Amino acid sequence: MSKKSRSKLWFLVHSWLALPIWFFVLIVCVTGTLAVVSQEIVWLANPQMRASAPSDDAQRLSYDQILAEIKKAEPRTQVQSINRPDESHFALDVDVSYPDGRSLTVYVNPYTGVIQGTAPNFNFKAFTRALHGWWLVPFTNGFSWGWYLVSFLGLPMLASLVTGLVVYKRFWKGFFRPTLRFNHGARIFWGDFHRLSGIWSIWFIAVISITGTWFLIQALLSDNQISISSEPIIPAMSREAVPISSDGAPPPRISLDRAIEIARSKIPGLEASFISLPGNAYAHLDIGGRGWYPLMYQTATLNPYSGEVAASRLLSDRTSLEFVTESMRPLHTGDFGGLWIKLIWFFFGLLLSMMVLSGLLIWTKRTALATANALKREHKKQRVKAQPALRGEPSEVSP
Amino acid sequence: MSKSTTVAQPSRLSVIWHKWRFHINVLLLLIPLGFMPRYFADAALFRGDSGLGEREIGEIQVGPWSLRLAELRDEAPRSDGPAGYLKGFNAALCDACIEPVKATYLRIGKPRSLRAAGSIFFGTPYRMGIQLPVPEKTKADADLWITMEGWDGSLHQASIPLSQASPATVAWLNKQGAKP
Numbered sequence: 001m002s003k004k005s006r007s008k009l010w011f012l013v014h015s016w017l018a019l020p021i022w023f024f025v026l027i028v029c030v031t032g033t034l035a036v037v038s039q040e041i042v043w044l045a046n047p048q049m050r051a052s053a054p055s056d057d058a059q060r061l062s063y064d065q066i067l068a069e070i071k072k073a074e075p076r077t078q079v080q081s082i083n084r085p086d087e088s089h090f091a092l093d094v095d096v097s098y099p100d101g102r103s104l105t106v107y108v109n110p111y112t113g114v115i116q117g118t119a120p121n122f123n124f125k126a127f128t129r130a131l132h133g134w135w136l137v138p139f140t141n142g143f144s145w146g147w148y149l150v151s152f153l154g155l156p157m158l159a160s161l162v163t164g165l166v167v168y169k170r171f172w173k174g175f176f177r178p179t180l181r182f183n184h185g186a187r188i189f190w191g192d193f194h195r196l197s198g199i200w201s202i203w204f205i206a207v208i209s210i211t212g213t214w215f216l217i218q219a220l221l222s223d224n225q226i227s228i229s230s231e232p233i234i235p236a237m238s239r240e241a242v243p244i245s246s247d248g249a250p251p252p253r254i255s256l257d258r259a260i261e262i263a264r265s266k267i268p269g270l271e272a273s274f275i276s277l278p279g280n281a282y283a284h285l286d287i288g289g290r291g292w293y294p295l296m297y298q299t300a301t302l303n304p305y306s307g308e309v310a311a312s313r314l315l316s317d318r319t320s321l322e323f324v325t326e327s328m329r330p331l332h333t334g335d336f337g338g339l340w341i342k343l344i345w346f347f348f349g350l351l352l353s354m355m356v357l358s359g360l361l362i363w364t365k366r367t368a369l370a371t372a373n374a375l376k377r378e379h380k381k382q383r384v385k386a387q388p389a390l391r392g393e394p395s396e397v398s399p
Numbered sequence: 400m401s402k403s404t405t406v407a408q409p410s411r412l413s414v415i416w417h418k419w420r421f422h423i424n425v426l427l428l429l430i431p432l433g434f435m436p437r438y439f440a441d442a443a444l445f446r447g448d449s450g451l452g453e454r455e456i457g458e459i460q461v462g463p464w465s466l467r468l469a470e471l472r473d474e475a476p477r478s479d480g481p482a483g484y485l486k487g488f489n490a491a492l493c494d495a496c497i498e499p500v501k502a503t504y505l506r507i508g509k510p511r512s513l514r515a516a517g518s519i520f521f522g523t524p525y526r527m528g529i530q531l532p533v534p535e536k537t538k539a540d541a542d543l544w545i546t547m548e549g550w551d552g553s554l555h556q557a558s559i560p561l562s563q564a565s566p567a568t569v570a571w572l573n574k575q576g577a578k579p
Contacts, residue, residue, distance in 0.1 A: 020420070021429070022421065097526055100525070102526075112487065137434055225480050245551065280521055281501045282502060282519065
C-alpha cells in the first residue's frame, strides 16, 4: 500500500469513528461540559446557596453550633449529613429529613447558621450528571444500559485522538506555527480550527477518553461481581457497643466537635469537610475530607457514643491500583482543585464539543463541494456514464 | 465516505439515505426524552414528595407503638447479583415512638430472637428505608414481621401477611414456584 493511500485509509477511519454518531457524541460532550460547572451554575441561579465571609476575620461556626442553630430554627428537623463544599463562597449543604417525610438538602450559612433556603425541586446538577452519565436510563439491575452506551464512547474517542494525530502529519509543528485562517472560507476555517484545537486538547481528550473507558470497565467489573477494592466492610456496631438506657431515653452521643477532635488526634491530617450522622442506633458516625492527594477522600468511622474509632480509610490504605482507579472519576469531572480546575475542564469541554461540530462541518462542506464539482463536470462533459457520486478529501491529509 | 458508484439515476431512496444517513443518530435523543418522566418521578419519590413510597401499606400497631409502612416501589424484588433478591420498604415512626424506639427491624417469617430480628431500618424516624432480602423459595403465604426495640430493652412485634405488604412480591413468588 502506498504512503498516500495508507494515510487516506487512516483518514477514513478517523472520519468514521464519530461521523455516524456525531449528534450523540456532541450531546454527551455538551452535557459533560455543563456537568463540570453544574454546581457553579446552581450557585449563580440560587442566591440562597451563596455564603461569603461577612468580614476577613470571620470565623466559621463549628459543626455543633450549626446543628444547634438548625435545632433552634426548626426543632423537629433531623439532620442526616453536613457537607462543606470546596469553594468558600458556598453555603453548607445539609441533608435533612422533615416530619412530613421529605428528605431535602438545605443551604446553611457557615458563619451564622441561618437556613438560607432549600435546594430547588429541579436538581440541575443531578440531572446533567444523569443525562451525561447514563442517558437517563434507570439502574434496575446492576449498571444501566445507558451507562454502557455513554461510557463505550471512550473507545472511539481514544481512537479518534490516535488516528487524528496519525493523519495530521508532523502535528507538533502546529504548536509553533498555529494556523487559523479566517479569510479562506468556512471549510478552511473549520479545518484549521479542528486541527488547532485538536493538538492543544491532546492531553484533555486522552484524560477524558481513558477515564471514560474506565467507567466502562468499572461497570463490566461490577456487573460480573469482580471486586478490586481493598476496603473492608465495616460491620454494624455490636449490641454491647451501644449503651443501655434505663429510663428509656436515647443515651447521649459525643458532640461532633469532640468526634472530629478524636478522629484528628488518631489520624493526623484528616480533614473534616463532611460529616455523616448515624443512620440508626447501631450505625457509626463518618467524618471525612480530602487528603494531601486532592483526588481522594479520607474517612474515619466512629462509635458515636464512646468516640472509639472503629475504622478509617486513608490514602495509605489504598493499593497502588486503587490510587489509579479512584483517581479516574475526579480526573474525568475536574473536581479536585477548586474553581480554576473546573473552569479549565469546562473550557476544554467546550473545545471538544466544538471539535465534534467542526469535524462534521468539514465533512459536510467537503462532501457538498465534491458533489457540486462532480455535477459541474457532468454538465460540462454532457456524458452519461458511471460516475463517482461522492469523491473527496483532496488535501485534507496534510495541513 | 462511501464509494458507492451510482449508475444512471440514483433512486430517490438512496439519495435520501445518502443525505441523512449521518443524522439518523439524532434519534438516540429519544432515549433520554422517553426516560425523562420516569427520572423525575424517581427524583420525587426519593425526595419524599410523592409520599413514603409508591404503595402505602398503612399504619401498623406494634405493641404500644406504631409505624407507617410503604413499599418503596410497587414491584417484585430486584436482583442484586450474588446477594439474591431485595425488596425495598420505607417506614415512618409514630410521633410518640421517636424518642423511645431504638431500632426497627423487618423479616420474612417469625424471628426466633432479637439477634435474628432481620434487617434493620436506616434513616430518620420520619422516613427510613430497608432493602429486605427475599429468598426465592419464600412461601407465598409467609408473613412479614416487624420488630421494634426500645431504648429500655423492651421488644414488641407484629406481623402482616406478605400478600398485604407486597402483592407484587407474592405474585413474583407464585411465578417462581411455577419454575421447576
